[in-house]
Amino acid sequence: MAGYLAITGGVGGAKLSLGLAHVLGPDEVVFAVNTGDDFEHLGLSISPDIDTLTYTLAGLANPKEGWGRQDETWSFMETLTSLGGETWFRLGDRDLALHAYRTDALGSGRSLTEVTADIAARLGVAHRILPMSDEPVRTTIQTASGPLAFQHYFVRDRCAPEVTGFEFSGAATARLNPAITELLPSLNGIIICPSNPFVSVDPLLAIGDARRRLSALDVPVVAISPIVGGAAIKGPTAKMMAELAIPSTAAAVAAHYGDLLDGFVLDEQDGDLHGTLDVPTVVTRTVMVSLADRIALARVTLDFLDSLR
């Protein structure tokens, strides 16, 4: 393969990933997905970012939420509520089947990479979706009131606690997915999707020597800013930056990635930053509402990447 690697988290990253999958064939782009959000819940192994991307590429994602399935039913959740069970993490009946299938497969010794590929194939996804690692890396959010497992912070507590830092348990000793490592020498470029830098992209960069390996490649790395006009399109990125005393700006995101980046994609609303950063930038519409928006951003990003080679 001579193509691209896209590093992505959940909803925001999946939007651009869908655009990339429309522009590039299965041999031209591979998705490396955050598993720091993965967790065990009610006996099930749940991989929220992998599933969001899988559903998105399969055309099965709930168009309103961006996560979960479009044709979902909720009998399980209704009954769990009546039993007084833990209902803070919403699990649809169809979504549950995927978690049960994965839990069963992992229990029988298959790797997350194998199970993810199997599920994607079953749902008709032709592109490769690769977990960042087959070993567990778990994101903990450090808050003013103590550490929280990622999903407790993100879903149960709705990102309300004040963030003071992050920990990626297992990252130091985990191995970057060998299927990703194998691809590196043949890449033309790396795209960091407009995902949360702290909790969707940093977990991958924290794995072993992943960041150094990516930096050392002789191909450009381009990120798309998840911060537009000082706010996050979705999720707690801007709130986290404020709590960490980092300006909630696209410039601060670029600075956070630092020398890993060879280029940075700014939204039109941040056009005034063009030419002011330490890294080459391109300005385009990054707010993706329609499929056309996703495809357009994918094209601009790829053209920009190619211009940097």
Place this chain on the structure above:
Amino acid sequence: MAGYLAITGGVGGAKLSLGLAHVLGPDEVVFAVNTGDDFEHLGLSISPDIDTLTYTLAGLANPKEGWGRQDETWSFMETLTSLGGETWFRLGDRDLALHAYRTDALGSGRSLTEVTADIAARLGVAHRILPMSDEPVRTTIQTASGPLAFQHYFVRDRCAPEVTGFEFSGAATARLNPAITELLPSLNGIIICPSNPFVSVDPLLAIGDARRRLSALDVPVVAISPIVGGAAIKGPTAKMMAELAIPSTAAAVAAHYGDLLDGFVLDEQDGDLHGTLDVPTVVTRTVMVSLADRIALARVTLDFLDSLR
């Protein structure tokens, strides 16, 4: 409590249990339930006999099947089928919630007895449903083609393999549920429901010294024959007996329980056996179609028990 202990398996036993629960209050009858059928599947801890009894006493059982819920939906199973998952054990969306709730509770260190009581209370069941043990006892069916876990034999292979014997792993070292042991001195009688003697009742009797303890009590033990007119009302009892070279008769069931029994309830179809067994018998209609049938059999059984004291 001065009352009765009913030992029961799934569907057949639950029918009589419902009758008993109509006749006797929560302080007058307690149900000791087989857990030899329990298993782990798709990451979930499933207790089929406990659930069948719970749903039955809660008025939630599927009236057609006798197991599962009446208001069930099947999105999970449909989706699992489309993923190519293991679908031989049918799990409804609402039923799943109960399994997930139990799995979660067991995982957090609660006992099966506690979780079962909790679920029963949530579903409005006033009577006590006690797992035969809080320690795992697992029924294995020995067959001509090798050993099979109970649910593989019963559900996946639809009882087709030829049975050569039974094993109750863990029974020798498991403790009879202490909540059952505590009740023993205050009982007026013990009812063995018309469940499969080999795989629904024997697992409890195989626990430690349970059989000896029950025999040693100075109260009558009465069983209701699950074999009527040489056939089983439901399930593989008669087929198992044939394969084990035991006559498929009510008399053979009584002989199987042996000196544990102080009385045996025969169906009208087996009226010719009355007075011919080594144990006192009563003849009544044991085939339960309506709720009235269940209540009537409960009354006859209790009157018979009291006459034996």
